[in-house]
Amino acid sequence: xxxxxxxxxxxxxxxxxxxxxxxxxxxxxxxxxxxxxxxxxxxxxxxxxxxxxxxxxxxxxxxxxxxxxxxxxxxxxxxxxxxxxxxxxxxxxxxxxxxxxxxxxxxxxxxxxxxxxxxxxxxxxxxxxxxxxxxxxxxxxxxxxxxxxxxxxxxxxxxxxxxxxxxxxxxxxxxxxxxxxxxxxxxxxxxxxxxxxxxxxxxxxxxxxxxxxxxxxxxxxxxxxxxxxxxxxxxxxxxxxxxxxxxxxxxxxxxxxxxxxxxxxxxxxxxxxxxxxxxxxxxxxxxxxxxxxxxxxxxxxxxxxxxxxxxxxxxxxxxxxxxxxxxxxxxxxxxxxxxxxxxxxxxxxxxxxxxxxxxxxxxxxxxxxxxxxxxxxxxxxxxxxxxxxxxxxxxxxxxxxxxxxxxxxxxxxxxxxxxxxxx
Amino acid sequence: xxxxxxxxxxxxxxxxxxxxxxxxxxxxxxxxxxxxxxxxxxxxxxxxxxxxxxxxxxxxxxxxxxxxxxxxxxxxxxxxxxxxxxxxxxxxxxxxxxxxxxxxxxxxxxxxxxxxxxxxxxxxxxxxxxxxxxxxxxxxxxxxxxxxxxxxxxxxxxxxxxxxxxxxxxxxxxxxxxxxxxxxxxxxxxxxxxxxxxxxxxxxxxxxxxxxxxxxxxxxxxxxxxxxxxxxxxxxxxxxxxxxxxxxxxxxxxxxxxxxxxxxxxxxxxxxxxxxxxxxxxxxxxxxxxxxxxxxxxxxxxxxxxxxxxxxxxxxxxxxxxxxxxxxxxxxxxxxxxxxxxxxxxxxxxxxxxxxxxxxxxxxxxxxxxxxxxxxxxxxxxxxxxxxxxxxxxxxxxxxxxxxxxxxxxxxxxxxxxxxxxxxxxxxxxxxxxxxxxx
Numbered sequence: 001x002x003x004x005x006x007x008x009x010x011x012x013x014x015x016x017x018x019x020x021x022x023x024x025x026x027x028x029x030x031x032x033x034x035x036x037x038x039x040x041x042x043x044x045x046x047x048x049x050x051x052x053x054x055x056x057x058x059x060x061x062x063x064x065x066x067x068x069x070x071x072x073x074x075x076x077x078x079x080x081x082x083x084x085x086x087x088x089x090x091x092x093x094x095x096x097x098x099x100x101x102x103x104x105x106x107x108x109x110x111x112x113x114x115x116x117x118x119x120x121x122x123x124x125x126x127x128x129x130x131x132x133x134x135x136x137x138x139x140x141x142x143x144x145x146x147x148x149x150x151x152x153x154x155x156x157x158x159x160x161x162x163x164x165x166x167x168x169x170x171x172x173x174x175x176x177x178x179x180x181x182x183x184x185x186x187x188x189x190x191x192x193x194x195x196x197x198x199x200x201x202x203x204x205x206x207x208x209x210x211x212x213x214x215x216x217x218x219x220x221x222x223x224x225x226x227x228x229x230x231x232x233x234x235x236x237x238x239x240x241x242x243x244x245x246x247x248x249x250x251x252x253x254x255x256x257x258x259x260x261x262x263x264x265x266x267x268x269x270x271x272x273x274x275x276x277x278x279x280x281x282x283x284x285x286x287x288x289x290x291x292x293x294x295x296x297x298x299x300x301x302x303x304x305x306x307x308x309x310x311x312x313x314x315x316x317x318x319x320x321x322x323x324x325x326x327x328x329x330x331x332x333x334x335x336x337x338x339x340x341x342x343x344x345x346x347x348x349x350x351x352x353x354x355x356x357x358x359x360x361x362x363x364x365x366x367x368x369x370x371x372x373x374x375x376x377x378x379x380x381x382x383x384x385x386x387x388x389x390x391x392x393x394x395x396x397x398x399x400x401x402x403x404x405x406x407x408x409x410x411x412x413x414x415x416x417x418x419x420x421x422x423x
Numbered sequence: 424x425x426x427x428x429x430x431x432x433x434x435x436x437x438x439x440x441x442x443x444x445x446x447x448x449x450x451x452x453x454x455x456x457x458x459x460x461x462x463x464x465x466x467x468x469x470x471x472x473x474x475x476x477x478x479x480x481x482x483x484x485x486x487x488x489x490x491x492x493x494x495x496x497x498x499x500x501x502x503x504x505x506x507x508x509x510x511x512x513x514x515x516x517x518x519x520x521x522x523x524x525x526x527x528x529x530x531x532x533x534x535x536x537x538x539x540x541x542x543x544x545x546x547x548x549x550x551x552x553x554x555x556x557x558x559x560x561x562x563x564x565x566x567x568x569x570x571x572x573x574x575x576x577x578x579x580x581x582x583x584x585x586x587x588x589x590x591x592x593x594x595x596x597x598x599x600x601x602x603x604x605x606x607x608x609x610x611x612x613x614x615x616x617x618x619x620x621x622x623x624x625x626x627x628x629x630x631x632x633x634x635x636x637x638x639x640x641x642x643x644x645x646x647x648x649x650x651x652x653x654x655x656x657x658x659x660x661x662x663x664x665x666x667x668x669x670x671x672x673x674x675x676x677x678x679x680x681x682x683x684x685x686x687x688x689x690x691x692x693x694x695x696x697x698x699x700x701x702x703x704x705x706x707x708x709x710x711x712x713x714x715x716x717x718x719x720x721x722x723x724x725x726x727x728x729x730x731x732x733x734x735x736x737x738x739x740x741x742x743x744x745x746x747x748x749x750x751x752x753x754x755x756x757x758x759x760x761x762x763x764x765x766x767x768x769x770x771x772x773x774x775x776x777x778x779x780x781x782x783x784x785x786x787x788x789x790x791x792x793x794x795x796x797x798x799x800x801x802x803x804x805x806x807x808x809x810x811x812x813x814x815x816x817x818x819x820x821x822x823x824x825x826x827x828x829x830x831x832x833x834x835x836x837x838x839x840x841x842x843x844x845x846x847x848x849x850x851x852x853x854x855x856x857x858x859x860x861x862x
Contacts, residue, residue, distance in 0.1 A: 027452075027454070028452035029450060029451075029452035029453065030799055030800075031430070031795070031796060031799055032796055032799055062715075063717075070717050071717060071718055074716070074717040074718040075718050075785060078718060078785055078788070078789050079785060079788050079789075080792070081788075081789065081791075081792025081793070081795065081796060100792065100795065100796060123727070126729065127726065127727065127729070130729060130732055130754050130755075131732045131733070133732075133755060134669050134670055134732045134752065134754070134755065137669040137670070137755070138669050141667055141668065141669060141855075142564065142565075142669075143564055144564070243667065244667075245666055245667045245856065246563075246564050246667055247559075247560035247561075247563035247564055248557065248560035248561050248563070248564050278501060280497040280500075280501050280507070281497060281498060281501040281502065286494070289554055290493065290494060293549075293550035293551060293552070293553045293554055294553060294554075294557070295554070295557050296554050296555075296557035296558035296560075296561055297557075297561070316557065316560070316561045317557055318553070318556060318557060318560055321553070321557075348498070348502045349502075351502060351503070351504070352501050352502045352503065352504050353504070354504060355502075355503045355504015355505065355522075355523050355526075356504035356505070356506070357504065358454040358455050358504060358522075358523035358524070359455055359504065359505070359506060359521055359523070359802075361454050361455075362453070362454070362455050362521075362799075362800035362801060362802060363799040363800035363803070364799065366800070418564075
């Protein structure tokens, strides 16, 4: 098969120990390179009592790798003009490296070291614990973080990976020992169930060969699977947290939703864009901000993961205005399921989402996000190429039906945090 | 491997007879085109009573003009897959729209319409008042915003850098639609704007289109120099704030040079050594500064030693002398006094011994990488060209880049001595009123 220079058409190869390799051509004219390892190392795998392990490891893997300690690694990256970042989600952990194209092989080497040979000291562990402790406090006292926490706790049962944000609590983080972290690393940074995504000039054959060499020590164990407790749809209810002394009330209205692989995903995606995802063109923005003048931000979000997902509509508003805002959010969500989206509105939204793909090809880092998403969810290699026709094929009836199940106001939870008083 | 000069697309510029300066940076391969309009108006042009006017006018430019009634701008851009936004700072207000390249005419039409003909009706101004309040309230939820606002209000007694671009609460409550219209008419227009277009287009045909759309606009808008010069501080200024929060937070600030000051390059190196990167030339895929810099002095002295969970520094390029700030968020149980002592010790040491050879070399390499990678994509290109144009000139980027590479250890040491003087220091300390419970 010929190798492609189209960033929307991914190429797949086989790495060592079951590791998948996905190569994406960079946008024309780009001068940088990006690579990401995504593996089954999310906080959903934290043991009971060991909550926070995945997050701690996520921070520690950039604290030093291979023969370089933290300072040496930081200087090495600085001197290449590169960055190394991690992101931990309920299901997976992502480690990404970005830098100049010329040093792509060195950058991949740093990524491999980070995945295979993280190097950290007791003082690194202590530092990460301190940072996580502050984050835990922030989640309680900051209205935006607090309201997200309350919403997820109301939607998902105890033990569900989507219930929290993976930062554990003071007790669990204090208890986590180095050997637990090392064991977590050995079991979860595997080849099986993981993928390395590369956006860069080297062709697939070269990328695959280099990944095979650099990642040859990946454990051959089978990837662990995530156990997901059954979610019973919540009763419609409201959670209020009074946080006096703040200026703004953060409002969320959300519910349980579908997975990324669900056949209704594309229709649900479009329904959410109409609701509040495509912020400036959306119903929530129009109703709450443009017409109502009630809030600076009003939007919605659909988080579709491998095993399931959730949605939320959100706004930040004054202590004297949230009572008006909450019913507006609810009405707009209900309208999405009860009425078909007018053809013109749907068409505009669809073409808007298709058009914005050009913006995703402005730079390597933006194109890389598309590739990581498709690769992690094991979507077809030409998924982004087919995306426009997929969206254009959707009918108003299908979008409405998807909204009914994926953005269901009937079993939603309203959460508020901020200066709401004892109301 | 690293660049010897700033790497950016070839640039052409011209000025229309009505005063509008135009910069064109075609990138043949780009699938997008990005249009930026930068006005030399910001909170520097305000005075007590009308603080926040620049920011409010920025909002109003999305709320209706003759060809684009309320909501039509968002719709016209987003429906073709474009994105748009605007931001207001002390020295400028910038509007940007990035669209698939075949739709470049849309933002050009919008900008040429709202440059002089935005409506700012009473009704829409009133409706926007609560939105502006809401934006400010969202920021007030963060201790960092409250502290920074206090730092600037202490550091500046006369100069308009004293207030935040969002404006004071009382002024947001009070400003009238007529005052906003007057403000708009005074500062918006061809003579006070820079139009930057970057991305996939043909230079000659876009130049023609620009002349056709913008050339007929009247010559309006004024770049008004700020009159008052801030007198030198004669002693340290301090404030203690309290409110909701996690752990104690500290911000210290010193008077710092404006962008075109000869002392600026050494100040930027100082920022890189203390905080890990310089605002104008930083590596990274985005525009923002990345959070962690383990090799930076403040990080090593405060975060590695278990005094702070994060620490950094910032010097922002400004038209007039501004501030160099250091921020640190304490580890639970660490007092603000200890944090302050630690920052003092870092700044004092830098003034005594200067940076090491290695630190200076690392800083230079980082700046060179920043210059090599900063122009990837039409949007970033439009941003950088406009940013330098409105603060000084696009060519100034090259000038400051070369001056940065010539900065010596002695210059950095002397700069640290001159900058970190206790008598010109501002210290704002934030104590959480209720110690956050253990999660």
